[in-house]
Structures are given as C-alpha cells and as structure tokens.
Amino acid sequence: xxxxxxxxxxxxxxxxxxxxxxxxxxxxxxxxxxxxxxxxxxxxxxxxxxxxxxxxxxxxxxxxxxxxxxxxxxxxxxxxxxxxxxxxxxxxxxxxxxxxxxxxxxxxxxxxxxxxxxxxxxxxxxxxxxxxxxxxxxxxxxxxxxxxxxxxxxxxxxxxxxxxxxxxxxxxxxxxxxxxxxxxxxxxxxxxxxxxxxxxxxxxxxxxxxxxxxxxxxxxxxxxxxxx
Numbered sequence: 266x267x268x269x270x271x272x273x274x275x276x277x278x279x280x281x282x283x284x285x286x287x288x289x290x291x292x293x294x295x296x297x298x299x300x301x302x303x304x305x306x307x308x309x310x311x312x313x314x315x316x317x318x319x320x321x322x323x324x325x326x327x328x329x330x331x332x333x334x335x336x337x338x339x340x341x342x343x344x345x346x347x348x349x350x351x352x353x354x355x356x357x358x359x360x361x362x363x364x365x366x367x368x369x370x371x372x373x374x375x376x377x378x379x380x381x382x383x384x385x386x387x388x389x390x391x392x393x394x395x396x397x398x399x400x401x402x403x404x405x406x407x408x409x410x411x412x413x414x415x416x417x418x419x420x421x422x423x424x425x426x427x428x429x430x431x432x433x434x435x436x437x438x439x440x441x442x443x444x445x446x447x448x449x450x451x452x453x454x455x456x457x458x459x460x461x462x463x464x465x466x467x468x469x470x471x472x473x474x475x476x477x478x479x480x481x482x483x484x485x486x487x488x489x490x491x492x493x
Contacts, residue, residue, distance in 0.1 A: 329353040329358055329362075330353075330355075330358055330367045330370065330371060332348075332351075332352030332353065333345045333346075333348065333352060333353065333354050333355045333358065333371070333374065334374070335352075336349075336352065337355075337374055337377075337378065340381075342378040342381050342382050343378075343382065345374065346375060346378045346379070346382075355371040355372075355375040355378060356371075356375055358371040359371040359372045359375050359391070359394075363394075369395060369396065369397070370395075372392075372394045372395040373391070373392065373395040373397075373402070373406055375387075375391040376388045376389070376390075376391035376392030376394075376395065376406070376409060376410075377392075379391060380392075380409060380412060380413055380416075383416075385413040385414075385416045385417050386413075386417075388409070388410075388413040389410050389413045389414070392406050392407075392409050392410045392413070393410065400433060400434040401434075401439060403433070404430040404433055404434065404439060404443065405430075405439075407426050407429050407430040407433075408426065408427060408430040408442075408443050408446065410426045411423045411424075411425075411426035411427040411430065411446060411447075411450065414426060415446075415450060415453070418453075420450050420451075420453040420454035421450075421454045421456075423446075423450040423453075424447055424450035424451050424454060424456070424459070427443050427444075427446040427447035427450055428443075428447050430443040431443035431444045431447055437471060437473070437474060440471065441471040441474035441475075441476040441477065442476065444463050444466060444467050444471070444476070445463075445467065445476045447463050448460045448463035448464050448467070448483065448487075451463065452486075452487065457487045457488075457490040457491045458491060460483075460487045461487040461488060461491065464480055464483045464484045464487055465484060467480050468480045468481075468484065
C-alpha cells in the first residue's frame, strides 16, 4: 500500500511539472515564438553570408592573386605590390580580401615585396598580419621579420624572431637555417656568449645539416670574441 502511495505521489509530481511547463509555454508563447524566429534569422543570415558573400569573395581573391604572383616570380616587386591597371596587386587583395585565404597570403607576399624593395618597416607590418596553420609558412614569415630587423640594424629584435622561428616545430631542414641566422644576429648584437650556445647547438643537434659543415669556424670566432 505504501508503495502504491509513493508511486502515486511521484506520478502527481511529474504531472505537476508537465502542467507548469504547459502553463509556461502558454503564458510566454509570444516570447518563445519570437526567440525561434530570431534563431532562424541568425541561422539564415549565417548561411546566406557564407553562400552569397564569403564564398564569392574567396573565389574572387583566388582568381585575382595569380597575376600578382606571376609578377613576384619575375622579381617585379612594385608591380606585384601595386598591380598594373589590369592585374590586381597584393596590397589591394590584402586590403579587400584580407579575411580570405588568398587575401591572407597576399599579406605575406606584400611583406616579402616590401622586404626586397628595402621598405623594412612596411615589410614587418604586413608579415605580422599574416597567419598560417602551416608551420613552415608561419616560421618563414617570422624569420622574414627577423631579416627586416637585421636590415634595420636592430639585431637583438632580429635574434628574438629567429629564435622564435627556430623553436617552433623542430625539423632537420628549416631549424638549423633559423638557428644560424639567430647566432649571426647575436654576433651582430655583440652577444657572443649567446651566439656560441647556438653554434654549439647546431653542432650537437644538427650535425648532418649544411649549416654544421663549417660550424667549427663560427664556434672558434665566437670564443675568440668572448676573450676580448
């Protein structure tokens, strides 16, 4: 008997909850309908943006970047940057399509063009705007910023960027290259102790790399400068 009463009580509680739920829906029907409409509008706007705005912009940017890339490959960096009236340059692509993959790539190319043209501050500006999930591309951009700082004779900043590029995703190809640049930047900054550590790291951790072939010469030079 007690079990039946307990069961009935539980059933009544469930019924009460359902009743209150129904009453809430009835009392707030207009608000709930509006909420559903807002959610549908947001979903529709998102899908519409992707289909009618984002996708066409991605395609437009991808179609436009080829001409600038062609000029870049010919070392025509001014034309690659600014276009020629018919071909759109990297700068315009980066400005108008910066949120697309090709627009992002245009930022990297713009940075390289400025670097080769000797406008090192603008090179840094555009290379810092570039981002990539590809670790090699990302590290190359970081190292290129180091190159720009080297040209500006800001050797400590250059060393920091080379160190950052070298420390990300270690590999036998690019890491010793970035380490060598890192050590040379330290030498330019007269930090021979730091340079020596990096040269010794190349010798011990990347002995088969091209950078390690003449590494003893650099180690000796750093040690000699330390004694002065």
